[in-house]
Amino acid sequence: MSGPTSIIEVEDALARAPKFTVDAILDSTAEALGNEKKLAEGTNIMITATITRKGQSSGVVKVGDFSVGDLYAFAEGPAVNLGKEISRLIDTIELKLLRENEPIARELLNVQFWTDVLMLKGFFGIGAVHDEFVSVMLTIAKTESALPCDANKMDALLKALAPLANTFVYTDDLIDEMEDVLEEAGFDLNAPLAINGNIK
Amino acid sequence: MIDGYFLDSTAAIKFSFGCVADRTVVGSKLSKTRVIISAYVLFEIARGYTRNLILLHNKCAQLGNFSELMKYARVVRLKSHFQGTILGAMERYFEGEGAALGLSDKERLIHFRAFARRLIRRGWKTLRRIADLQVNRVGCREGFEDPTVNLDGLFVQELALELCGIHSKCGLKAYAVAHRADLERLRQKLKRIPDPDEETNKRIRSLRDLYGLPIKNFPAGVCYSCGDAVIAHECPSDSTILTNNRKHFDPISSVFGKAVEYFEV
Numbered sequence: 001m002s003g004p005t006s007i008i009e010v011e012d013a014l015a016r017a018p019k020f021t022v023d024a025i026l027d028s029t030a031e032a033l034g035n036e037k038k039l040a041e042g043t044n045i046m047i048t049a050t051i052t053r054k055g056q057s058s059g060v061v062k063v064g065d066f067s068v069g070d071l072y073a074f075a076e077g078p079a080v081n082l083g084k085e086i087s088r089l090i091d092t093i094e095l096k097l098l099r100e101n102e103p104i105a106r107e108l109l110n111v112q113f114w115t116d117v118l119m120l121k122g123f124f125g126i127g128a129v130h131d132e133f134v135s136v137m138l139t140i141a142k143t144e145s146a147l148p149c150d151a152n153k154m155d156a157l158l159k160a161l162a163p164l165a166n167t168f169v170y171t172d173d174l175i176d177e178m179e180d181v182l183e184e185a186g187f188d189l190n191a192p193l194a195i196n197g198n199i200k
Numbered sequence: 201m202i203d204g205y206f207l208d209s210t211a212a213i214k215f216s217f218g219c220v221a222d223r224t225v226v227g228s229k230l231s232k233t234r235v236i237i238s239a240y241v242l243f244e245i246a247r248g249y250t251r252n253l254i255l256l257h258n259k260c261a262q263l264g265n266f267s268e269l270m271k272y273a274r275v276v277r278l279k280s281h282f283q284g285t286i287l288g289a290m291e292r293y294f295e296g297e298g299a300a301l302g303l304s305d306k307e308r309l310i311h312f313r314a315f316a317r318r319l320i321r322r323g324w325k326t327l328r329r330i331a332d333l334q335v336n337r338v339g340c341r342e343g344f345e346d347p348t349v350n351l352d353g354l355f356v357q358e359l360a361l362e363l364c365g366i367h368s369k370c371g372l373k374a375y376a377v378a379h380r381a382d383l384e385r386l387r388q389k390l391k392r393i394p395d396p397d398e399e400t401n402k403r404i405r406s407l408r409d410l411y412g413l414p415i416k417n418f419p420a421g422v423c424y425s426c427g428d429a430v431i432a433h434e435c436p437s438d439s440t441i442l443t444n445n446r447k448h449f450d451p452i453s454s455v456f457g458k459a460v461e462y463f464e465v
Contacts, residue, residue: 136314138303176321
C-alpha cells in the first residue's frame with residue numbers, strides 16, 4: 001500500500017484517521033500546552049502538521065481547530081482512566097475479595113488483585129501527586145503480595161481508595177488522607193527502607 | 201525515673217521517616233512519656249537529612265532514569281550514611297524484592313521521585329508533630345519554613361545556612377562559651393579514647409573552635425562535628441536522651457552526667 005502523494009491526500013487521510021491517531025496528536029499538543037499556564041478563555045488553537053518529503057519543499061496541512069478546554073480535556077484522559085482503574089480495584093475488593101469466604105478462592109482473588117495493582121505503573125507520568133499515589137500502591141503491592149489476604153487491610157484499602165475514584169484532581173490533602181488510612185491499617189509505605197536501612 | 205525522652209537526630213529520623221519496624225521500635229518508647237526535641241536537632245535534620253532528600257528528589261526532574269541518579273549520587277558524594285539508607289535501600293529494593301515490580305529504569309526513577317516526595321512531605325510533617333515540648337537553650341536559628349513545592353515541582357526549604365557559625369546570628373557560640381568548662385572536660389575525655397574514629401577526631405578539633413574566642417565566628421562544619429555533644433549537653437537534666445548511636449553518646453553523656461537510652465533497629 002502506497003502512502004499519500006499530495007497535501008490534499010494527507011489532509012484527507014488525517015480527516016479519516018483512526019481515533020487513536022488523532023488522540024495521539026491531540027495528547028501531544030495538550031502536553032505541550034501544559035506549560036502555558038495562562039491562555040485566555042475563548043482562545044482557539046489550530047493544529048497543523050508540517051510534511052517534508054525527500055528533496056521537496058515542505059507543505060503544511062491542517063489537522064483541526066480546537067478550544068483550550070478541548071485540549072485540557074484530552075490531556076486529562078489518563079487521569080480519567082486511572083479513576084476507572086481505581087473503581088475496578090474497589091469493585092474487586094468490595095464485591096469479590098471481602099465476600100469470598102473460601103480460603104483458597106480468596107487467595108486466588110488476592111493474587112489477581114495485587115497483579116492488577118502492579119499494572120498501575122502504566123499511569124506514571126500524569127503528575128507529581130498521581131505519581132505519589134502510584135508509587136504508594138506499587139510499594140504496598142510488593143509487600144502485600146507476599147502475604148496472605150488480610151481482610152482488615154483490604155477493608156482499609158477500600159476506604160483509602162474510595163475518595164480517589166471519582167476525581168482526577170489529586171491534591172496533597174487528598175493523598176494524605178489515603179496514606180493516613182493505609183498507615184493506620186498497618187501498610188508499610190516506607191517498606192523499601194526496611195532493607196538494610198540503618199541510618200547511622 | 202524518666203521525665204521525658206529527649207530525641208537525638210537518629211531517634212527523630214527513625215520515627216518520622218523510617219519504615220514501620222523502625223517507627224514501632226521508637227514509637228513504643230515515645231508513647232510512654234513526654235517527648236522533647238530541640239530546635240538544634242530539627243535544624244540538624246533539615247540540614248543533614250531532608251536537604252539531601254530534597255536534592256535527590258529535585259535531581260530526578262533532570263534525569264531520565266534511576267541508574268543515572270545512582271551515578272550522580274556517587275559523584276556528588278552524598279553523606280555516606282544517607283546514600284546507604286535512602287538510595288542504597290532503594291537500589292537494593294529494585295534489584296531484590298522490587299524486581300518483581302517489573303519497572304523499567306525510567307519507571308524506577310519516577311517511583312523513587314514519588315517515594316522521596318512523600319517522604320519529604322509526610323516525614324517532615326511527622327517530625328514537626330513528634331514532640332510535646334520543643335526547647336532551644338542553644339539558641340539555634342528557629343522559624344525556618346517547612347519544605348514546599350515551587351511552580352517547577354521542585355522542593356525548596358530555605359535554611360539560610362550562610363548564617364550558621366556567625367556568632368551574632370547563631371546562638372551556638374554563646375552557648376558553648378557559657379559552658380566552656382563542660383566542653384573542655386569532654387574534649388579531654390575524647391582525647392583519651394584509644395584509636396578514636398574520624399567523627400570523634402573531628403569533634404576533638406571542632407570543640408575548641410566552639411568554646412574559643414566569644415566573638416569569633418566558626419566554620420559551619422564545626423556545628424555538624426559537635427552535634428552529638430551539643431545535643432547531649434542541651435538535654436534537660438531530668439530527661440533521658442533517646443538515640444541508637446551508642447558509640448558516640450556513651451563517652452559524651454558520661455562526661456555531662458546525662459541519662460541515655462539506646463534503641464536497636
